[in-house]
Amino acid sequence: MTGRILPPRGPARTLTGITLVHTMGQGLWMALNAVYATAVLGLSPGQFGLGAGAAAAVALALSTPTGHLADRVGPRAVQIWSFLALGPLTAALLFVDGFGAYVTVMSVQAVAYSASRSARMAMIAGLVPAAERVTLRARLRAAANVSVSVGAGIAGALLAVGTPTAYRGAVVLNALTYFGTGLLTLLLPAVPPQPARPGPALVVLRDRPYLAFVVLDGLLSMHNLLLDVVLPLWVLHHTHAPRWMIAVILLTNTVSVVLLQVRAARGTDDPAGAARASRAGSWCLGAACLVFALTEGAPALLASALLVLGALVHVLGEVRQSAGSWGISFGLAPDDAQGQYQGTYAMGADIGKMAAPALLTWLAVEHGTVGWVVMAAGFAALGSVMPAVVALARRRSKERSAPAMA
Template identity: 40%
Template sequence: MTTPARGSGGAAGPRGPLARLVPERGPQRTLAGATFVNAFGSGMFMSSSALYFTRVVHLPMSQVAFGLFAGAAVGLIAGILGGRIADRRGARETQIAVMLAGAVFMGCFLLVDAFWSFVLISVLTGVVFAADKSSRAPLVRGFGGEDPARFRAYLRAGTNLGISLGALVAGVAIQLDTAPAYLSLVGGRALAFIGCALALLWLPRLVPVEAPPLSSRWEALRDRPYLAATVLNCLMSLHFAVPTFLLPLWIVEHTQSPRWMVSGVLVLNTVLVITLQVAVSKNVGDPAAAGSRMRWAGGAVAAGLLLMMAAGSLSTWAGAALLLAATAVYTLGELWHAAAAMEYSFGLAAPHAQGQYSGVFGLGGGVAEALAPAVLGTLALGLGRPGWFLLAAVFLVVGFASRPLIAWAVRTAPRPRTYEGPVA
């Protein structure tokens, strides 16, 4: 973690409904703005990258999948290193460097014309994406102010809004389906990196927190409570592929609902996340509260999955109505899980090594992201009803086990904990 060279507080923010979407003036709003710009570019690229590489660069889908996987795999490890550099050298400076590197590497995608050059740039951008998350974490902690959970919720809501708007822009280019349109999206992603770097220049510098005398060089990898939280979050994070992978396939292939319901449930999920994340994250300020939210999350995700399953045996409009209800219930679970995960990631981390710890936490999330399609597809789509029940049971068990397991890990840790606040 780092501490501000100048005060991280700011003037009072806006009143009324806008206060739910915009954080305090000063460093918090600056960091939120930079995060939004970066997320907007990410939404453009994520939604169109596969089409760009197949339709413009003319690479086979198998090669595209391999290159993207290689970048993600290397990035998982690079995130820990990027976080450590941010802890020791300065988070603001590291973030700016990462953004500028992202702009350069993304620009290189415009020049790719062969498989191996594509793999090389994919690996480099994978490093950037992972280092972005872990090096930003000390900034989030340093400028969190008196209510860090609320600020982190602002950032997640802004990130989702940025990704959604970026995806809408990408949709226009995809509809045009021309090389210039796809090239403009890749160029736009590079410009978003630059815009984020410029915004970060307005942040005050954070002075790195000095590490305790006997602290380990890679202590996050030896921190039992934090590793326990990382594993639990990894298991719970499998559900993040439900609205983007499992539900679309379920609606189209296993229900009588109209195909446009795929867009309908995604829009509902996105709107609820953007509008409710701040409110749902209220009072999640210690690992004990995070454990309670994980329990709620497990129950809501399990209930949402069973309602989605039930929609498969109903008529067209009854099934559509149940799918909307299921998505709303599931999204509550997603929101509670996000609030708990952010508290675990920051509340259980050593203050002087927030970036490194966040890199480890991100490693668990990355593993879940890679495994989720196979796990969800095999169980829910492959096994049918028994698979749905098994998935629901997994999330329910993980949710209910989180609080006691984290409390046990803290009690049996070989050294005193560094976070503040009760666990049980």
């Protein structure tokens, strides 16, 4: 399994180490964020939701500008300072007193987080040859799955202790992972900053085919919330399967991503191949939705078997669609604007995460089988148009570059 995660020595391996440290902290905090806000800070669930929503809105709004900053200043410098800033900003949660202070800290954190995310993707584009970028993203995702699980395990131990002191310890540990990630980034070679060019600064916002890809990909990425949010509610309220099947489904997904993601990235290094992979992944996602629909009212044993089958079909779609998405995002972006293009690309997933819980839960839990069928058709349709959108984007890119070459 180590061979599926660790690339050869060099910048790619250092980026993997950075990912392992960073995502361990993420896995820890994802499990404890709401608990800390409500149990230690005394916020209501509604106040916690408003704070998280404000932070998400800030990250979304600044994703493209911070990506442009990474292009102009250099992604290594932006990544170092954003991670080093996230350390004390996370530790500031130890001293928060009241809802206003919580929203302020979370919003400022979101600025640094947005910058770090755009810079990480620009670092990959700047340090790794084009033919190896998607494979590295696949390795990083496999590594992240392992590390997030470790972080979640630590969170489980702290939840078992269940004291405010234990939860504050989680804040300190999360802050230390950010410091560690920033210091590890010092081991990477610098990526030269891009000089200012005539014309608009945020050129990606005028690249309509790329923006169309971002929207389509963001909608497709809603499938990432199916197993975490929608399926647990479905199992509890619409099937006779035992509750522990929820854990089985999530474990199946985690292990399968680690085992399959790198292999699923084959053939996605160019935009055309990546678009076909995204389409194939979307069809698998649609098929998984149809399998999940069959579990309603089925006997417990049959429902359990169908849930595992659906989870396996889903993960095939997930790893293939993800690899295709990365290949398109890198392949359509100009080399001198990778930061802002990758920042804009991340906005699509952000929008998908914001829309998915309410929309997909409404379809599945409220409308049952019909809702699953609608989801299946939606995912398949979105993926089916991806090759045409990518082909248009490539034609427009060639048209724009032709005058410059003349």
